[in-house]
Amino acid sequence: MKITNAIKTTRLLALLFISVLTFTACSDDDDDHGYDSEEELITTVRYTLTNGNNIVTLTFSDPDGEGGNDGTYTVSGNLTTNLTYTGVIELLNETESPAEDITEEVKAEADEHEFFYNSNVSGLAITKTDTDGNGNPLGIETSLTTGSAGSGTLTVILKHEPKKPNNDTSADAGGSTDVEVVFNITVQ
């Protein structure tokens, strides 16, 4: 009697065991063994400064992403003294064709992002002219005013999940850095 019971239990457990194995062996993924393209990659940061016909573009481009070749900086020209430019930032993933506009993603999650601009050129000031849904600064659109002649660096930083509002410094905002590029510029 007991032995029959044991055999029954054994059979039941064997069935359970096999069904579990079958279940786990069946994969729930369609894996094509392909190589994923980097979907989050930002290869290009372009900061376009416009005053009428006076257009200056600052571009950082790293078409093969992290690793491989280092990125390159291109500044199309010098900024003019005592002038106000309208600035627009553009983030692109140029490994895709056509290039993917990451700026749109940032705009869609404006409350989780903020750009920060810094420069050590004296008299140069940048203010953010756009806001997120909560009325806090975003920084895709800016206004840049130059002062007297000089040269130095201009840094563009994009923070993900920063503290908002903040005192307009990236240090206070915290968060994690998605973009940090440093351009050499001249005002004359």
Add this chain to the structure above:
Amino acid sequence: MQRLFFLCAFLYCISTNTTAQDCNITFKGRIIDFHDKTPIYGASIFVLNLNRYTTSDIDGVFEINNLCKGRIIIEIKHLSCDTKQITIDINKNISEDIFLEHHLEELNEVILKASTKTEQSSVEQSIKKAVIEQFTDKSLGDALKTISGVSALSTGNSIVKPMIHGLHSSRLLIINNNVRMYDQEWGDEHAPNIDINASDRIDVIKGANTLKYGSDAIGGLILLRPKKYAIKDSLFGSTLTSFNSNGLGGNLNSEIIKTYKSGYYTKIQMNYKQFGDFEAPNYNLTNSGIKSLNGSVQFGYNSFEKGFDAYYSYVNNEFGILQSSHIGNVNDLVNAINSEQPRIIEDFSYTINAPKQSIVHHLAKIEAYKRYKGFGKLTVQYDFQINRRKEFDLRRGGLKNTPVIDLRLFTTSIQPNLQIDYFDDLKINTGLLFRYQQNDAISGTGTSPLIPDFDKFDAGIYAIGNYNLSETTEISAGFRYDFSDINARKEYNVTDWQETYNYDELFPEFENGDISGTDIPTNPRFTYHNISASLGLSKKFDNNMQLLANYGLASRVPNPSELFSDGLHHSAARIETGLLTIGKEIANKFVLSLEKNNNDFGFIISPYYKHINGFTQLIPIGITTTIRGAFPVWEYNQVAAQIFGIDIDVNKKISTNFSYSGSLSLLQGDNLTDDIPLIHMPAANFSNRVSYINANLNQLTIRLSQKTILQQNSYPDYNFFTYNATLQENVFVDISSTPPSYSLFGLHTSAVFKLFNKGSLKLEFNIENMFNVSYREHLNRLRYFTDDLGRNYNLKLKINY
């Protein structure tokens, strides 16, 4: 039926006294040892239904005369042998060989003595069920830290990787129910996926005798073992629940076991664990919760001559990783190091957001054995494992719920093993191993995989002999050969392939197609031949003293992360790069152990020395600039290394109720190539415990414990400067300096109450980090971001039924 038979037998006995007809049959037998076929002298033979005795002579022979026709039941007994009953129908003179088995422990419930070892001549220490239960709601790594010489490399408090003598990951073999665990624990933040509640005992083998399981136990071996059950009809189980004030969580573990006299047994065990955000003394550790669901089923048949065991376990872990540890670039890391507390501190929550790890591990095995008379035991085991690891980071937009890492590792193996116990003084253990492993980088993550698709094949052969030189001296020697073949498919960045690493000249045969865009498809393939060996000696002296000496030659093939890893680690703000040029690691290990096993006063003094050629380590080599800013690049390289130290354990009985135990571990690791210390070596530490145990008062136990970890002053200086774009100046990145010494105190109390006939209730109350000390541990990868855990009150309830 049985009753009728006894009645018949009884009547027959009466009748034999009066009538003596047909009662002149002789039953002649010989009692033989099952293992070596030697005769057994002095066994008692009792004919149950006739109430007659005899014993076997020097040749194992016995004779029972004047038997009548019919059935007899004979019981054969011998000191240290399993009692055997046989039933024989006799109608003429017969002679028969009867085999007796003297290895009682194989059959019945294992009765463990304090000093019982897996291998006599091996330097090892064990954790028993009672200690495992104290860690029911913690991890394997936490439980193992109670053993001297074992520490842990952790990521926060839930992802804990055990380390033996400063070595971890693929230098440690973790054997779960006789199956070697393969759960992608290559990276620093990959912990073993094991539910410790499923095991009855954990052995840590620091010395030799690891060859049965692999050639690469440079650090050592961790054996998790289930319980063996007695062969009897029984149904029992237990339920254990715990609650913790820190993390406002705990676990519930239940197991139920049914055993049959026929030898069948079955066990089902389930465990659920959940914690919310843990807290440091001064703040919440936002997003540090855990959710874990585990279960195991075991069933089998156990008899002396043959048996089988089938086992399946399921582990599903979800670990939150401190939100503040997700950073963008090295400047974020500098900010984190310089700031006193994590940048994100929110209210307590059970929610687990990104960054997090979600891991499912299936393990199944079936093992069958058969014993052959006068030869030994043949065991064949088949097993497989599936490990699915998903890691989630903070991502933008539609990718928010998509893992950045999604890997599936499938491992299967078949292992025949033969234990030859024919010889009195020599035991031989030999076997083969065939293993196939496949890693699948699941597509759809939107990132290039950290570890590429690969297929790996291993084959091994080993033989280990244990020889008793004398009553007190035993030596063991083993040898193992392994063959490995790894075949991967990976796309490399063309610049990296051709210029940075010069692979186009070193490995042109790996190129596997035309360059497309910035990538080149490749098919790296490596084969390895490994030789490993071990020697052990154990010598017993008077006064329960024993000396053990072990030597081991271990070799390890590079693991896939050392060869192929390639990518950004957000929690460390670094880019980690594996190299195709990484070769084998070969270690010579020496361990001595002088032990005194005694309840009144005992100790273990165990010095060790390891020399490792081609020691593979991950170290920073420079800075790369990406669109996110600067990152240090960490690359695998190989150096000559040595690790030496000493582990000391002492126990002393102070009075009937009071006892003391303490331990001390000292270790030094040197990078001999560069003449600097090795990175991530455990610091000197010691602990003291005073216990009061009153067996007469509900087994009341009160234990006060203290553990001190000294500051690690011996570390390599990999600090560097980086340009901070915000401050517009170079800043110092201090990633190497170690946190100061700290001491933690704990209180443990427990008592057992009788509930009902067979049941008991155990109540436990513990306090961890009693004085709520703020501290940071240098082997915790989140030490840059936060303090470690604060005080915890823990309540446990265990019901046995």
